[in-house]
Amino acid sequence: MNSAGRFAPSPSGDLHVGNLRTALLAWLFARSTGRDFLIRLEDLDRVREGAAQRQLADLAALGLDWDGPVVVQSDRLDAYAAAVDGLVAAGETFECYCTRREIQEAPSAPHAPPGAYPGTCRELPEEDRVRRRAERPAAIRLRARVREFTVHDALHGDHTGAVDDFVLLRGDGTPAYNLAVVVDDAASGIDQVVRGDDLLSSSPRQAYLAQRLGYPIPEYAHVPMVLNEAGVRLSKRDGAITLRRLADRGYDAAAVLGMMSASLGLSAPGETVTAPELLRRFTPASLPREPWFFTAPE
Numbered sequence: 001m002n003s004a005g006r007f008a009p010s011p012s013g014d015l016h017v018g019n020l021r022t023a024l025l026a027w028l029f030a031r032s033t034g035r036d037f038l039i040r041l042e043d044l045d046r047v048r049e050g051a052a053q054r055q056l057a058d059l060a061a062l063g064l065d066w067d068g069p070v071v072v073q074s075d076r077l078d079a080y081a082a083a084v085d086g087l088v089a090a091g092e093t094f095e096c097y098c099t100r101r102e103i104q105e106a107p108s109a110p111h112a113p114p115g116a117y118p119g120t121c122r123e124l125p126e127e128d129r130v131r132r133r134a135e136r137p138a139a140i141r142l143r144a145r146v147r148e149f150t151v152h153d154a155l156h157g158d159h160t161g162a163v164d165d166f167v168l169l170r171g172d173g174t175p176a177y178n179l180a181v182v183v184d185d186a187a188s189g190i191d192q193v194v195r196g197d198d199l200l201s202s203s204p205r206q207a208y209l210a211q212r213l214g215y216p217i218p219e220y221a222h223v224p225m226v227l228n229e230a231g232v233r234l235s236k237r238d239g240a241i242t243l244r245r246l247a248d249r250g251y252d253a254a255a256v257l258g259m260m261s262a263s264l265g266l267s268a269p270g271e272t273v274t275a276p277e278l279l280r281r282f283t284p285a286s287l288p289r290e291p292w293f294f295t296a297p298e
């Protein structure tokens with residue numbers, strides 16, 4: 001299997017300029033290091049009809065090409081189940097019956113990082129489990145053996161973050177994001193994870209889980225977000241800044257690629273560039289480390 005990078009959008013709406021800029025960076029990191037570039041649709045949660053096809057069309061319009069078939073998470077439920085079954089059989093998990101509110105209200109364990117699972121169900125006696133199982137379907141949590149884990153990030157250096165007994169399978173049987181990402185990245189030979197820096201804090205959990213599953217830990221590059229004039233991270237609900245909306249205002253895909261590359265210091269403002277040209281100019285070390293404030297042109 002070739003080494004690979006990836007872009008893994010959730011098809012919950014059209015990609016906005018922040019998502020597209022992250023996709024451009026993931027493509028540049030992968031292609032500039034001779035890696036394959038894979039697309040994975042993370043469709044285990046919210047899916048909007050037609051969004052996946054539009055996302056792929058938008059990436060293609062920017063000139064970002066990918067290798068092999070698009071991986072679709074909802075096709076891979078057996079792989080997630082197999083990974084969890086292995087951990088369950090090895091005694092590396094426990095059932096959890098807590099509601100979100102019970103977790104919020106439970107006193108946190110001593111020295112636990114803020115927001116960490118308080119350990120309520122970790123050591124429950126079997127008779128309590130029998131009773132609680134009848135009340136509510138159990139989630140499966142990883143029995144974490146560390147409180148923190150360190151990953152290396154190309155832009156952030158060594159990053160140490162909290163690891164708690166995080167959820168692998170939700171009570172309704174849906175694989176949790178952290179599980180699916182780790183299983184999929186390993187199955188696809190992904191050894192370079194480039195994504196928005198809102199996910200930096202998830203990377204210690206994911207790297208730790210990869211290690212527990214015996215998978216290699218990928219390299220990471222968590223790239224800066226795109227913020228609107230108010231300093232708020234763009235969200236898919238913010239409809240004004242997708243390729244489609246920008247096209248309505250007279251900015252085609254090439255113009256948007258130009259705006260994004262100028263924001264990365266890879267082109268002059270207003271210069272017309274193509275993705276292959278950006279690849280020739282790309283050097284990770286000179287990337288801006290600050291968020292990009294993006295004002296949608298009128």
Ligand code: GLU
Pocket residue numbers: 007008009010042181194195199
């Ligand atoms: N699906 C996630 C998102 O759209 C990205 C997950 C990842 O790159 O690991 O934010």
